Amino acid sequence: MTxxxxxxxxxxxxxxxxxxPGMPPFWIVLLDNIGLAALVAMGLVLLTGxxxxxxxxxxxxxxxxxxxxxxxxxxxxxxPWLTLPLSLLVSGLLxxxxxxxxxxxxxxxxxxxxxxxxxxxxxxxxxxxxxxxNDGISAIPPLSIGTFKMLSPGSIYYAIxxxxxxxxxLTMNLLDSRTGRAIRALRRGHVAAEAFGVQTPRAKLLVxxxxxxxxxLSGWLYAHLQRAVNPTPFGAQAGIEYLFIAVVGGAGYxxxxxxxxxxxxxxxxxxxxxxxxxxxxxxxxETIVFGIMLVALLQLAPGGVWPWLMSFLPERSGGRKPxxxxxxxxxxxxxxxxxxxxxxxxxxxxxxxxxxxxxVSFDVQAREIVALIGPNGAGKSTTFNLITGVLSAxxxxxxxxxxxxxxxxxxxxVKLGISRTFQHVKxxxxxxVLENVAIGxxxxxxxxxxxxxxxxxxxxxxxLLAEAARQIERVGLGEQMHQLAGSLSLGQQRIVEIARALCxxxxxxxxxEPAAGLRHMEKxxxxxxxxxxxxxxxxxxxxxxxxxxxxNLADRIVVLDFGTKIAEGTPxxxxxxxxxxxxxxxxxx
Amino acid sequence: xxxxxLLFLIxxxxxxxxxxALLGLALVLVFAVTRVILIPQGEFVTYGALTYASLASGQxxxxxxxxxxMGIVAFVFDLFAGRKALHGRLILRTFLxxxxxxxxxLAVTLYFAGQKPPVAISMALSLVIVALIGVSLYRIVFQPLAHTSVLVLLIASVGVHLALQGLGLLFFGAxxxxxxxxxxxxxTLGALRFTGQSITVYGITIAFIVGLWLFFGFTRYGKxxxxxxxxxxxxxxxxxxxxxxxxxAFLLASVIGxxxxxxxxxxxxxxxxxxxxxxxxxxxxxIIGGLVSYPLTAIAALxxxxxxxxxxxxxxxxxxxxxxxxxxxxxxxxxxxxxxxxEEKD
Numbered sequence: 001m002t003x004x005x006x007x008x009x010x011x012x013x014x015x016x017x018x019x020x021p022g023m024p025p026f027w028i029v030l031l032d033n034i035g036l037a038a039l040v041a042m043g044l045v046l047l048t049g050x051x052x053x054x055x056x057x058x059x060x061x062x063x064x065x066x067x068x069x070x071x072x073x074x075x076x077x078x079x080p081w082l083t084l085p086l087s088l089l090v091s092g093l094l095x096x097x098x099x100x101x102x103x104x105x106x107x108x109x110x111x112x113x114x115x116x117x118x119x120x121x122x123x124x125x126x127x128x129x130x131x132x133x134n135d136g137i138s139a140i141p142p143l144s145i146g147t148f149k150m151l152s153p154g155s156i157y158y159a160i161x162x163x164x165x166x167x168x169x170l171t172m173n174l175l176d177s178r179t180g181r182a183i184r185a186l187r188r189g190h191v192a193a194e195a196f197g198v199q200t201p202r203a204k205l206l207v208x209x210x211x212x213x214x215x216x217l218s219g220w221l222y223a224h225l226q227r228a229v230n231p232t233p234f235g236a237q238a239g240i241e242y243l244f245i246a247v248v249g250g251a252g253y254x255x256x257x258x259x260x261x262x263x264x265x266x267x268x269x270x271x272x273x274x275x276x277x278x279x280x281x282x283x284x285x286e287t288i289v290f291g292i293m294l295v296a297l298l299q300l301a302p303g304g305v306w307p308w309l310m311s312f313l314p315e316r317s318g319g320r321k322p323x324x325x326x327x328x329x330x331x332x333x334x335x336x337x338x339x340x341x342x343x344x345x346x347x348x349x350x351x352x353x354x355x356x357x358x359x360v361s362f363d364v365q366a367r368e369i370v371a372l373i374g375p376n377g378a379g380k381s382t383t384f385n386l387i388t389g390v391l392s393a394x395x396x397x398x399x400x401x402x403x404x405x406x407x408x409x410x411x412x413x414v415k416l417g418i419s420r421t422f423q424h425v426k427x428x429x430x431x432x433v434l435e436n437v438a439i440g441x442x443x444x445x446x447x448x449x450x451x452x453x454x455x456x457x458x459x460x461x462x463x464l465l466a467e468a469a470r471q472i473e474r475v476g477l478g479e480q481m482h483q484l485a486g487s488l489s490l491g492q493q494r495i496v497e498i499a500r501a502l503c504x505x506x507x508x509x510x511x512x513e514p515a516a517g518l519r520h521m522e523k524x525x526x527x528x529x530x531x532x533x534x535x536x537x538x539x540x541x542x543x544x545x546x547x548x549x550x551x552n553l554a555d556r557i558v559v560l561d562f563g564t565k566i567a568e569g570t571p572x573x574x575x576x577x578x579x580x581x582x583x584x585x586x587x588x589x
Numbered sequence: 590x591x592x593x594x595l596l597f598l599i600x601x602x603x604x605x606x607x608x609x610a611l612l613g614l615a616l617v618l619v620f621a622v623t624r625v626i627l628i629p630q631g632e633f634v635t636y637g638a639l640t641y642a643s644l645a646s647g648q649x650x651x652x653x654x655x656x657x658x659m660g661i662v663a664f665v666f667d668l669f670a671g672r673k674a675l676h677g678r679l680i681l682r683t684f685l686x687x688x689x690x691x692x693x694x695l696a697v698t699l700y701f702a703g704q705k706p707p708v709a710i711s712m713a714l715s716l717v718i719v720a721l722i723g724v725s726l727y728r729i730v731f732q733p734l735a736h737t738s739v740l741v742l743l744i745a746s747v748g749v750h751l752a753l754q755g756l757g758l759l760f761f762g763a764x765x766x767x768x769x770x771x772x773x774x775x776x777t778l779g780a781l782r783f784t785g786q787s788i789t790v791y792g793i794t795i796a797f798i799v800g801l802w803l804f805f806g807f808t809r810y811g812k813x814x815x816x817x818x819x820x821x822x823x824x825x826x827x828x829x830x831x832x833x834x835x836x837x838a839f840l841l842a843s844v845i846g847x848x849x850x851x852x853x854x855x856x857x858x859x860x861x862x863x864x865x866x867x868x869x870x871x872x873x874x875x876i877i878g879g880l881v882s883y884p885l886t887a888i889a890a891l892x893x894x895x896x897x898x899x900x901x902x903x904x905x906x907x908x909x910x911x912x913x914x915x916x917x918x919x920x921x922x923x924x925x926x927x928x929x930x931x932e933e934k935d
Contacts, residue, residue, distance in 0.1 A: 048740065054740050054743065098917075101917055101920055102920070105920060109876065109920065111626070111740070111743060112626065112872060112876050113876070113916060113917075113920050115869070115872070116869075116872070116873060116876070116913045116914075116916040116917075117913065117914065117916065117917060119869065119909070119913045120909070120910050120912075120913030120914040120916075120917075123907070123909040123910040123913070124907075124910045127906045127907055127910060236865075240747050243744065243747075244744060244747065244748075247740075247741075247744050251740075285755065285759070286755075287751050287752070287754065287755035288751070288752045288755035288756055288759070289752075290748075290751055290752075291747075291748040291749060291750070291751030291752025291753070291755065292748070292752050293748075294744065294745070294747070294748030294751070295730050295745050295748040295749060295752070298734060298737075298741055298744060298745045298748070299730075299733050299734060299745075302734075302737055302741050
């Protein structure tokens with residue numbers, strides 16, 4: 001997915017810049033500052049743009065990185081190269097501490113929480129004796145290699161931009177991996193990702209730490225560039241500015257962070273040096289203009305500048321089709337698959353006074369298609385949520401292969417081989433069909449974030465994508481493999497969800513209204529696929545309103561009405577059951 | 590510890606806390622209706638306070654001109670938004686609201702500016718000026734962004750904060766100002782001295798809490814605002830003009846902000862950039878209240894005020910650290926109590 005050539009060109013270009021004859025030294029200073037800001041913004045891209053966790057507190061992590069090296073290299077005389085891992089470690093550890101609290105917050109609590117601790121830490125920096133209070137710490141030694149000391153902005157330039165480009169590569173590698181897909185799914189909510197075994201709190205903590213370590217790296221470089229630190233650049237204003245940089249560039253794109261940093265740093269410089277000439281007056285005219293431009297930009301291009309620029313490039317022909325000859329080992333199955341896969345016994349779910357599911361019992365046998373039908377509000381989707389661990393039952397029990405799973409979270413249910421689709425499609429619209437489906441195979445891969453960053457995950461990754469591609473072809477969407485999931489019709493998106501669920505290698509497939517939004521031919525194809533799956537040894541439990549579809553497909557039907565099971569039997573008996581007719585038509589037959 | 594000091598600190602904390610409560614209420618209100626996290630709330634505070642102080646000391650506050658300037662921009666926005674179906678009544682209405690009204694206010698302000706008007710007039714003018722700014726602000730900045738995500742609104746909110754703070758420096762200078770007390774009487778009760786000012790603070794805070802409760806519980810507009818807060822689309826389908834709801838929310842927030850400013854400027858010197866920190870403490874209270882509950886926010890605000898009073902007495906250096914770090918255990922408790930399973934849509 002990543003094309004390395006443009007990055008190589010960019011790296012060479014950046015390397016050549018200081019050699020341009022007549023290059024004003026001041027421009028190099030600006031480029032240094034852009035690099036420093038880009039590192040922090042890149043972390044925010046991952047955290048905010050991709051993961052959906054907005055943080056105003058990144059400046060504090062820059063502060064941790066800067067102060068760690070400042071204290072250790074002055075008071076304790078450690079070599080700056082030795083303090084680099086320590087700076088990153090301190091930022092990372094504090095990110096774990098703050099992150100454990102912060103990432104559990106939902107929606108708007110999170111940015112506000114980060115704003116508050118960002119401010120608190122800023123005041124802490126300015127009050128602590130050993131950090132030099134408001135004066136900070138000066139006389140920090142420069143970076144040096146042998147006898148070469150990086151004293152000038154021109155010499156540390158390379159250190160900064162090597163850090164930027166390496167970090168960008170690592171971050172892009174991370175995003176284009178098994179862990180990356182889990183991170184990219186976070187922004188759309190927990191339920192879908194967790195249904196395929198993603199530990200969402202852990203994924204959130206991971207991006208939080210990643211962003212903090214990048215900020216710490218920026219702080220470490222900053223301390224050795226300025227060779228002095230004080231609290232001012234680590235305050236709330238700076239935290240806000242970093243977020244601004246990420247949004248200006250395009251919060252979902254790694255290079256957007258770099259571009260945003262360039263735009264904002266240059267713009268601020270221009271405003272600061274030229275505005276007083278145009279608009280003489282006291283003080284902060286540039287802040288006013290800056291604020292107004294920010295609002296105008298959001299109104300005109302809320303997506304940021306990078307995606308806007310990219311839209312001018314010719315459309316790239318979709319990615320390569322994965323090599324489908326690679327196979328994943330099958331999911332580990334119970335030694336002897338019993339005949340009763342799922343047993344629901346007197347399951348009950350109450351929401352306050354409403355009884356959504358009222359002591360419902362049924363089972364699903366091996367190699368069987370069971371349909372759960374009933375009028376709207378009968379409790380069908382709630383039953384699905386009880387089985388898959390999204391909700392826990394008020395009373396009653398649910399067993400899988402004879403093992404009780406009443407309190408098990410969704411991640412454990414999917415490990416048992418139960419996978420599902422959702423009534424309201426839960427795909428990540430800005431990921432391709434292939435990537436979305438590969439989330440289904442999450443538990444069948446094993447590469448972690450570090451391996452992904454270093455590209456040690458490729459063999460694992462190729463097998464996951466091969467499995468995803470196979471399932472996409474199986475459901476007949478091979479043509480759409482590289483399209484964005486959001487661009488498909490609703491019916492097709494439902495089919496993508498089925499492919500994703502099949503990637504689990506399930507023994508039982510739970511489908512919530514799979515035929516809704518499908519055309520007649522598509523319904524027939526779906527029915528054919530489900531029969532094939534059954535004949536291949538899989539069981540299917542489906543909720544569906546299309547009676548023609550259900551009656552022709554299901555081996556057995558369970559009918560719910562107002563949360564209570566009113567009938568169970570073969571399609572033929574259900575069709576003539578007076579209770580069922582009454583529930584659907586409202587009159588006694 | 591000495592009981593007098595204890596009582597004194599509590600009293601001080603409650604006075605500050607009452608102000609934070611007002612601001613916290615406004616933040617909750619605006620967030621609930623518009624999903625905007627109103628960082629410029631602090632600027633409403635300083636604008637109100639410094640406009641009031643400037644008028645009282647015989648100066649012309651620049652905010653009156655800003656109100657007219659923003660009104661003109663809002664007028665243009667209205668015309669542009671309605672360009673497909675322009676008709677006389679629409680033009681007239683937006684002209685009256687956005688240009689004539691701020692124009693009159695500017696004229697009145699100019700008339701009074703030189704002659705140190707009585708407290709009541711300075712107060713009324715400051716409130717009207719800031720209210721005009723608040724409503725135009727919604728029209729210009731947030732109404733066009735109403736469909737976007739909380740994050741985009743938040744960043745826009747930061748942009749507004751930067752611009753307004755910069756303008757504040759332009760209008761009021763870097764010098765701090767104090768204003769005359771609203772009520773100058775005072776009485777002593779035991780060891781404690783109650784100034785008319787602090788009594789006014791308590792009175793107005795309570796009045797606002799009761800007022801908001803009545804407004805949201807019993808009036809048509811209040812219910813419309815609540816409906817907008819729960820579901821924008823649903824409210825629109827039910828015939829509620831959501832942009833009107835937003836303007837009402839901003840009107841209330843700016844009046845509350847300005848009033849808070851007028852109430853504290855006789856007690857503490859305010860600078861053009863003081864609002865940010867004051868507003869943030871209101872935030873801390875609002876977050877403790879979960880951004881939804883008015884009574885909880887008010888109680889939390891009193892708590893924040895008292896913690897601040899005590900920490901400024903015992904560890905004045907770490908006052909801000911303590912107040913902001915207070916949030917972390919609160920957030921922790923909130924996270925443990927309610928592991929949110931809600932689905933964020935953007």
